[in-house]
Amino acid sequence: MVSGHFEEHEEQYMEAFYDFYEKNGDEVVRNGEVAAALKVSPASATEMIQRLAGKGYLNYEPYKGARLTASGLSFGRTMKRRHRLLEVLLVEVMNFQGDVHEAACRMEHAVDDELEWTLDELLGRPDVDPSGRPIPPPENRHSPFPKQPLVQASTLGSGQRGEILVIASPSGNKELLNSVGISIGAEILNTGSGWRVGGADIDIDDSILHKVLVKTRESL
Known part of the structure; x- marks a missing residue:
């Protein structure tokens, strides 16, 4: 579950760190790697990494890089889950012909726990996105609605x-x-x-x- 207030670009960084986690596990990610992945300057990446470390979502080691904390891993996983659910929606339901990844990136920041749960039910609880990548499991399988209508x-x-x-x-x-x-x-x-x-x-x-x-x- 994602709680608290996050700015859109903070969520992008957390999702990027989860991408590195999927590829390399718990290895330290260098600031330059994050900057290259998000197409920002190394200085901007370092500033944001330090901010997220201050919030407890990253363990930051100066001159080395950072890795996700337990809460950061949970948050990054949730963002990636929402992104891939949206890709399924765009491709399999809406037959979207544009850039699916970019569209999902724009949409994911508006998804909360209730909308995520509803999307998952609507799509039949898919395990993979249209590219065959696994959709991370939900942090909580229980409905966020007091009385789920559908x-x-x-x-x-x-x-x-x-x-x-x-x-x-x-x-x-x-x-x-x-x-x-x-x-x-x-x-x-x-x-x-x-x-x-x-x-x-x-x-x-x-x-x-x-x-x-x-x-x-x-x-x-």
């Missing part, structure tokens, strides 16, 4: 029904969903032996229903 259709229990409110699947899957009557506003029921939509039994794989979000209704 769940994946695939998680409905036997006899439980839900109203379909969100469909976040690639276009190919959406065509399949439409062909069996799954659309916004339709009701889906887990019969215990399969699925029923609009009174008709349908044959559909649970993996496709991971990206269909519903508002649950009373069980039968």
